[in-house]
Every structure is written in structure tokens, then in C-alpha cells.
Amino acid sequence: MPEALAERGRFGDRLAAAIAASTGLCFGIDPHPALLAGWDLADDADGVRDFGLRAVEGATGRVAIVKPQVALFERHGAAGLAALAEVLAAARAAGLIVIADTKRGDIGSTMDGYSAAWVDADAPFASDAVTLSPYLGFGSLSGAIARAGESGAGVFVLAATSNPEARDAQTATVRTGQHRGRTLAAANVAEAAAHARGAVERGSLGDVGVVIGATVRLLDYGIEPADLAGVPVLAPGFGAQGARLGDVRSIFGVAAPQVLASSSRELLAGPLAELGDRLVAATAELGR
Numbered sequence: 019m020p021e022a023l024a025e026r027g028r029f030g031d032r033l034a035a036a037i038a039a040s041t042g043l044c045f046g047i048d049p050h051p052a053l054l055a056g057w058d059l060a061d062d063a064d065g066v067r068d069f070g071l072r073a074v075e076g077a078t079g080r081v082a083i084v085k086p087q088v089a090l091f092e093r094h095g096a097a098g099l100a101a102l103a104e105v106l107a108a109a110r111a112a113g114l115i116v117i118a119d120t121k122r123g124d125i126g127s128t129m130d131g132y133s134a135a136w137v138d139a140d141a142p143f144a145s146d147a148v149t150l151s152p153y154l155g156f157g158s159l160s161g162a163i164a165r166a167g168e169s170g171a172g173v174f175v176l177a178a179t180s181n182p183e184a185r186d187a188q189t190a191t192v193r194t195g196q197h198r199g200r201t202l203a204a205a206n207v208a209e210a211a212a213h214a215r216g217a218v219e220r221g222s223l224g225d226v227g228v229v230i231g232a233t234v235r236l237l238d239y240g241i242e243p244a245d246l247a248g249v250p251v252l253a254p255g256f257g258a259q260g261a262r263l264g265d266v267r268s269i270f271g272v273a274a275p276q277v278l279a280s281s282s283r284e285l286l287a288g289p290l291a292e293l294g295d296r297l298v299a300a301t302a303e304l305g306r
């Protein structure tokens with residue numbers, strides 16, 4: 019077993035334990051300009067670092083999972099990325115499960131570079147998991163999935179994203195291969211489910227999750243909740259995009275216990291001094 023995996027164990031097992039001990043609430047750390055202003059921070063690299071560190075402080079002891087949005091740090095160039103590295107390290111040091119929302123996707127040889135950046139044990143942006151895009155083919159991610167597994171990290175593959183513009187592409191029918199006749203979204207779910215089989219036998223979660231927006235109707239994408247056995251589901255779309263935390267069970271059915279209900283702007287907006295209260299209220303609304 020690789021040393022890094024031996025040290026921290028599998029991502030899916032850590033995630034399952036964190037959800038059981040807390041809830042599946044995933045606090046998105048998205049330093050938008052208006053939100054920085056709301057916390058009296060400048061819209062520069064120092065501002066996004068302070069914003070991220072304060073968000074991590076507010077999250078600690080209240081939620082188990084955070085999801086920093088890489089783009090909103092990256093817009094401040096090298097200094098913004100250095101700020102992100104500090105925020106990721108602080109979140110992991112605080113014991114939070116950190117999902118870097120990178121949405122990376124490329125040919126396999128280039129994916130090696132992203133793995134070295136985000137999921138290897140000694141990666142500069144070491145995270146517990148990253149979001150990946152499968153639009154160069156799910157197989158293009160196989161090296162990144164294997165490499166994440168070796169370091170005890172996980173990945174979340176886009177399947178049915180929360181934005182309405184994605185629907186045509188993600189509900190298109192696959193015409194060839196083992197997923198012939200499935201929607202593209204359902205094919206990506208089936209690939210993730212294949213990775214989860216061993217975990218299901220152990221009563222745990224797999225290391226390969228999917229992204230399914232809380233704003234979509236699963237059946238419209240050809241996905242049944244039962245297709246998601248053992249697959250962690252990162253579900254953005256709660257709060258600012260309209261979905262309600264109290265509706266997780268009606269949206270995801272039997273898959274609800276493995277849903278990471280993600281909300282960013284709605285939790286971040288408002289006084290910093292009341293962030294803890296907002297996180298506690300969101301946890302209560304989500305329930306167990």
C-alpha cells in the first residue's frame with residue numbers, strides 16, 4: 019500500500035465517517051467581490067486569503083466539509099493562488115475535509131500535472147478531493163483517479179451540473195460502447211458506481227464521486243437514486259441557486275445520506291460575526 023494512503027486511509031471512508039459524525043453540509047468558500055466588501059476586505063490577494071481563513075475559522079467545529087472555489091482565488095494571479103494554498107492548508111490543519119473546486123479535465127498525460135498539483139500527498143495545493151470534468155471522456159480521468167486513490171484522495175466527476183445550460187449536452191444519448199443508450203450524465207454516474215463496488219461491500223463510500231446539482235430532476239437526466247449506490251454526490255445549487263437544504267431527501271431519495279449539500283453565497287452573505295449562526299442554522303435545516 020502506498021505510504022500516503024496508509025497514513026490517512028481512503029477518501030471515501032473518511033468522508034463517510036465525517037458525514038456520520040456531522041452532516042453532509044458542504045460550505046462553499048467563494049470570495050466574490052461583493053462578499054469581500056461585506057466583510058470589509060479588499061478585492062485583492064490579501065483579501066481573498068483573509069476571507070478564506072475567516073471562513074475556515076467559522077467552519078471549524080460547525081461543519082465537516084468545505085469547498086473552496088479555485089477560480090475566485092485564481093483571478094488574483096500568482097498571489098491569489100498562494101492565498102488559496104494557505105487557505106487549503108489551514109482547512110486541512112483544522113480537520114476539515116477539503117474539496118478543491120477545480121473542474122479540471124484534459125488528456126491523460128496532462129492530467130498527471132493536475133494530479134501533482136492537487137491530490138498527491140506533497141502537492142502544492144494538497145486537497146482531500148478535486149472536481150474533474152469528464153468531457154474528454156471518462157477514461158481520460160483514469161490516471162488521475164488512480165493517483166488520487168494512491169494518496170488517499172478522491173475526485174468528484176461532473177455528471178448533471180446545476181446550471182440550466184448544461185442540460186442538452188448532459189442528457190444527450192451515448193451512441194457507442196458499454197454505455198450505449200444512456201444519457202451522458204447517467205454514463206458518468208455508472209462509471210463512478212463501478213469504482214464504488216468495494217466500498218458498498220464494506221458499508222462505506224467510494225473514492226470517486228459525482229457532481230449532481232440540487233437544481234436538476236434526476237430522472238430528466240436518466241439517473242435513478244438507486245444508481246448512486248456508494249457514490250458520494252457533491253450537490254451544489256442550495257441557497258443562491260434556489261434549492262432548499264430541507265429538500266435533500268425529496269431531491270435525492272435513497273441517495274440522500276451520501277449527498278454533500280453545497281451552498282456558498284447564501285452562507286457567506288451577511289455579517290462575518292453571524293457566520294457561525296448561519297452555519298448552525300443550515301446544519302439544522304439539512305438535518306441528518
Ligand SMILES: O=c1ccn([C@@H]2O[C@H](COP(=O)(O)O)[C@@H](O)[C@H]2O)c(=O)[nH]1
Binds near residue numbers: 046254283284
Ligand atoms: O454543477 C455545479 C458545479 C459546481 N458549482 C459550484 O458550486 C458553487 C455554487 O455557489 P453558490 O453560491 O452556492 O451558488 C460555485 O463555486 C460553483 O462554481 C455549481 O454551482 N454547480
